[in-house]
Amino acid sequence: MVSVGIIESDEQMRATIRTLLLNQRSQEFNILFELERANNLLHQKALSPQLILVELKGYSTRVIKQIRIQFPKTNIIILSEIANIATVLEALRAGAVSYLLKSTCLNNIAPALIATHKGGSVISPFISREMVERIHDAKRREDLLSARELQIANGLADGLSYKLVADRYNLAVDTVRVYIKRIYRKLNINSKGELIAQLKY
The missing domain is CATH 1.10.10.10 (Winged helix-like DNA-binding domain superfamily/Winged helix DNA-binding domain)
Incomplete structure (x- = not known):
């Protein structure tokens, strides 16, 4: 069983994620907490989730650093509307291991959590493509x-x-x-x- 914490401001989105995880057949999830805001994490110190799915709003990755301090062994998966590569890279540097866009099909959330729990990293395809293009641009610069x-x-x-x-x-x-x-x-x-x-x- 994989223990999960969810931090998401939208109540309906939290309910949808909960339903998707609890109905997952290939992996059993135990949802330890569902929070509207990351600052409510201070009341969850006794818990130790293996994964935290956290909404990234705005361009600050402070919430990721806060989670890393409180739960150093927990894998952090970002769920965000922000596809800006600079923000994605900053989130990964801050300690996130996977990054999903909210525009991603919600049915992909559970498989992404499973893959992350098994030691992988999942990046939404749109962002992955942008990263590949950045690498190609760097190679082009080196050639030029x-x-x-x-x-x-x-x-x-x-x-x-x-x-x-x-x-x-x-x-x-x-x-x-x-x-x-x-x-x-x-x-x-x-x-x-x-x-x-x-x-x-």
Whole structure:
């Protein structure tokens, strides 16, 4: 039997998830708690769920960190409407192991919980595809840019100024500017912000 906690603000969604889990034939679930908000977790300290399905609202992953502190051995599965890759990656870095979109068929929730319990990670297909495209974009950048251009681009993405990039690679600042113009042209971008956005994830 797999013990589960549910944190979801919508009462009807909580009821639907409960029904889906309790009617699951391939795996028996024991629902330890159903909460509307994560701050109600403080009253659940005596419990130790193996999985927590938690709604991620807004762009803060503070709730994940809170759960990790209180239940360090619990696997966290996110259920969210947010498909933004930066938020997904931040949630995974904060300690979530699976990420499901609410637009995913609800019948996929129980199999995702089972897979996570067995040591897997489940990411909604739309997000997985976006991640694959990011990897392809990174490969394309590597193919387009020379080794030196990649060094300079990564230096800028790390927050270094032109002067610090120049110092790091023993170049003149004007030479760095020439490289940056080439990088922008090759990547079809016009600003440092666009460059950072491309390299960040």
